[in-house]
Amino acid sequence: MSIPAIELMTTLRSGHSTSPRLTWYGPEAERVELSGRVLDNWVAKTSNLLQDELDAAPGMRVRLDLPAHWKSLIWGLATWQLGMEAVLEGADADYLVTDRPPSSKGNYDAIIAVALPALAMRWPGELPAGAIDYASDVRSHGDVFMAHADPAASTCAVHGHDGQRHLHENLLDSFAASHEEGVRLLVPAADGLEAALANSLGAWQSGGSVVLAHPDVELTDHLLATERIHGS
Structure with a gap:
């Protein structure tokens, strides 16, 4: 049975x-926009990194x-696509998976370091021994994901x-937040990752899209009008 x-x-x-489907406003005038296809490509690449490189x-x-x-x-979508x-x-x-990798692996099978700047092609500086550079490694993986095992x-x-x-x-019933059909949803990053995941899932399952805004971004009337944000 396919999972949601x-x-x-x-x-x-x-x-x-x-x-x-996903628009990001970050510090230093960052704006990243992902269509459904591009979002799926990123999730597929990340899922393939997990499955093929990290078993x-x-x-x-x-x-x-x-x-x-x-x-x-x-990363949330890739984790769930694999049934993890x-x-x-x-x-x-x-x-x-972290943007602040520790100095040792500890009890983890692997540590994946995620550089957050939109244009980062690799981790800035030295990584701890054994840590995986997400920005560098993910690009070599395929745009289509085929699971090796069926998730439960x-x-x-x-x-x-x-x-x-x-x-x-x-x-999508108990975790995803409920939103109106076709919503263009503003998701403040200041509310934390769990809220961002729940609200984004709720918007996507209702046929909507998400505008995720870093806490340092000023949510001006012009920005809201440009992004056609009309629900929450």
Whole structure:
């Protein structure tokens, strides 16, 4: 049985292939816009990195130690597409994905360092021994994802900050926030990664799109009008 995250990626890839699905406003005038097809390509590349390079499999756990950011949403979607669990609180996981890599691997099978600047082609500076440079490595992976193993809908998809767990089969019902059909949703990054993931899932499943804004970005009337933001 296909899990909701896989069905969502199919919808974004086919039903909204050319229209914007995720727009990021970051510091220093960063603006990144991903159509459904481009969003799916990033998620596929990240899923392939996990599966092919790191031997990730359904049921394994990924600690997402990241702020709310467009790359963080990519990682959430890739984790779920593989049938893995996104750990948003605590350190007990198979993999650590972070923008502040520790000096040693600890108990993780792998540490993936994520450089947040939009144009980063590699991690700035030296990485700890054994850490994987996401910006550099992800580009070599394929744009299409084919799972090696079928994920189980009854396994955990999210371990949230309140300790609450959500299963893959309930991801779009119990975890995703409810939003109106076709919403162009403003998601403040200051609300944190869990809120960004839940709100983005809710917007996408209703056929909408997301504008994710860094806390340093001034949300002017001009910006809101330009992005046609009309719901929350």
